Amino acid sequence: MPETAARLVIRQPGEAPGFWQPVPANGFVRCLLDPAVTGAENPFAMGTQTVDPGCHIREHLHDAHEEVILVQEGEGEARIDGAAHPMRPGTCLFLPRNLPHSFHNTGQGPLTLLWLILPGGLETFFARIGRPRAEGEPPPAPFPRPADVARIEAETVFGRLPA
Structure with missing residues (x-):
């Protein structure tokens, strides 16, 4: 087998870092895999986000x-470049670069999304705007995004929306 810096990673439920998210999403994020953990040659990050x-x-x-x-x-509902698309379990979306998108929980219960981003970086954003979360702990009261969120976005994985 060829040499690689990548390594096997197995994370059981509750083992991945988690972060409570500020309004408007509320809910929480689990950062399952990222380049620092996997050492993958083609860096990516993967996790879940649950929206209230x-x-x-x-x-x-x-x-x-x-x-x-x-x-x-x-x-x-996914709103992508001005169009609305229904979302339900099993719906899969590929979002190329520079495509404006948002996700809205229109149901009665939590909306949980598995996300994969290439290259990685989304895990850093979630950690910097959120608050650490332990599996099973009760949610905190809703809290605002950090005052310097624009700087955090610029330093992580977000571009600017068209004016």
Whole structure:
């Protein structure tokens, strides 16, 4: 077998770093895999994000990253470049660079998305804007995004939306 810096990673439920997320998403993120953990030759990051009912992931784009979303639980709507698309378990989306998108929980329960971003970096954003979360702990009261969120976005995986 060829030499590689990549290594086997197996994470059981509750073993991945988690972060409570601020409004408007609320809910939480689990950062399952990232380049620092895997050493993958083609760096990526993967995790889940759970969005509370009535909440949403604000419109954004990734100017240097491609993203895959797979709906695991719940119902929602993806708004992509001005068009609305229903989301339910099994819905899969590939989002190329520079495509504005947002996700809205329109259901009665949590909306859980599996996300994969290439290259990695989304895990860093979630850690910097969120608060550490332990598996099974009760959610905190809703809290605002950091005042310097624009700087955090610029330093991680987000581009600027068209004016």
